[in-house]
Amino acid sequence: MPPTIYDIAKKAKVGIGTVSRVFNNHPSVSKETRNRVLHFANRMNYHPHPYARGLASKRTNSILAVIPYFTTFFFIEILQAVQAILAESNYDLILHGVTHPEHVEGMLRKNTVRGRVDGMLFLSLKMPKKFAHEYVNSHVPVVLVDTYHPDFDSFTVENVKGASIATKHLISLGHRRIGILNANLESTPAQERLQGFKSALKEAQIPMEQCLIKHSTSVRLDGFTHEDGYGLMKQFLALGTKKPTAIFVTSDIQASGALQAMEETGIRCPEDIALIGFDDIELARHIGLTTMRQPMSEMGTLAVQRLFERMKNEKLEPIFRTFLPTLVVRRTSELISSREVNQQGTRPIRTVVQTTN
Amino acid sequence: MPPTIYDIAKKAKVGIGTVSRVFNNHPSVSKETRNRVLHFANRMNYHPHPYARGLASKRTNSILAVIPYFTTFFFIEILQAVQAILAESNYDLILHGVTHPEHVEGMLRKNTVRGRVDGMLFLSLKMPKKFAHEYVNSHVPVVLVDTYHPDFDSFTVENVKGASIATKHLISLGHRRIGILNANLESTPAQERLQGFKSALKEAQIPMEQCLIKHSTSVRLDGFTHEDGYGLMKQFLALGTKKPTAIFVTSDIQASGALQAMEETGIRCPEDIALIGFDDIELARHIGLTTMRQPMSEMGTLAVQRLFERMKNEKLEPIFRTFLPTLVVRRTSELISSREVNQQGTRPIRTVVQTTN
DNA sequence: CTGAAAGCGCTAACAC
């Protein structure tokens, strides 16, 4: 049986209250008694029981991260940043990957309303109305990432602008027949990226062609998958002479599928069709994919920091912070004419990060 | 203030014990009262407080996963399987990525000894002696994954055999000058894979050449990184005529770096140098890398299942289960002579999984 | 500065 506060109180010849104060860094403990308590606590290897503490104090020292599908790179990279900060602050990270959107509500009720955690990071999912209301009233600290709700702090990516920058990049390379390989239009990012794509074309006065606009109808991961990229690219390649010369693909993972389809068909990239992705997951670097980098690590960091602030200060006005993706130029959008050639006649993979305004 | 067991007991005109029994599926509650309780509980949106429950019952309904470096694909894929099972069973997953091995002890003490969790999954880290002893004595359920200790259930990969199979695959393709691009030899998997490599060469009576054996000295992720693969491959390529015709790379992520180095230098794969990796992370499929597949999902699943068993039944004898990696043949080890060529003159990416004995 | 006492919300005997 691990020692309790009583055991160490007895040894140190003090009341349990004093022991408690010591472990909560309460100022009104004499240095002397404090040291004595610490001494015995240490000797007996005492550690406060988190649940007892949680029950009595209503603080749990842990936060909940709710993410869709546990597996995606995007979330992994965000959570990595989150976890780093939490570890420093002695907080636990509880992770809930929701597979079916309809599971969200039950999970929320169980975990947040009943003092399971001190705060919640809610990523990429629609916050149910019912809960939005309840959280605001009951002061449960919530921070949203990659999703928006007026009543909460939100950290989101500027998908529209990002898509527009991506498209303009292709235009600046001289492309005029530009396609978009999109995910499922049910998802907000997919909608926004389509919008950015269209606006860029419009601005450049390039007419839109319906056959160059393709999107996934798959529900799995909202179509942000290798397979969807592969399949849709096959459709593009079947277009014959009406093929685009460049394509904006709405995620790196789809782009990797698209590249595979091209390789199989003998269509070269960027010579025949240039490609630009979205996300800048690690994979993008490995396959030399030009893409729009989302500042995942930064978003994760800022989101937790904000959550901590909110946990300290009940009533902060919600802030809405937005991140602009950055253009990262790699091989799949190299300008053919200016391409560097080395001794062996091959192209080096290199990464150029451009700061966009 | 959320309703407590007292609130709903009052409404339902029963004692709190009865309410408690209802929520713990205790058999001795009449169907009638049970329904009445449930009715009011539902109406008042009652949910038991996890911490109060944990304090009183000594069960927390959550398990801890301790992993090194939060980011690696290998762990992500294992945890994905873990999380899937936990979600079904209504358990919470608490995640601790340890960045510095010396942090392990403090973390362990804080979380497991004091009833923070019901059980622990311990991945890829050395279990400190002190704790091994303590856990066994205090009956804390622990299951190890990708690491071994005689006192606990362990699920590990047969690195030696896997490496041997990989090497034999290259030999069977006709290669005789075979190199190994290894991670940091400090790490156990690196040692074991080197051992398997050597034994396969020996068995085939191929003399070993020191210049074909290279390993990382980097500490970051024990050298299992893209950068290390890139750097070491550059060294191989500098070997000139003494270059190997095939290389066993000890992880997919290193192989991706190696491939990049080859591309930059104009060395073709598999024509000039064939490659085989280890892991079969998602990336491997995307870049057409032949590799040894580790059954990560299966390991994760079996590990939690075993953990659950152990949580139910205090005193089980530790089991030691081992997984044999499977050869997955893709483009980087294609047999040049028998390669399929399609109309466009390009090679299709295809995956062949071979069952090995 | 410190001890005593009253809970936090629930579980688990123990009676009836």
Place this chain on the structure above:
DNA sequence: GTGTTAGCGCTTTCAG
């Protein structure tokens, strides 16, 4: 079957 009661280990007044 069901109510009652004593904790689980800690925090937090309230006195002194």
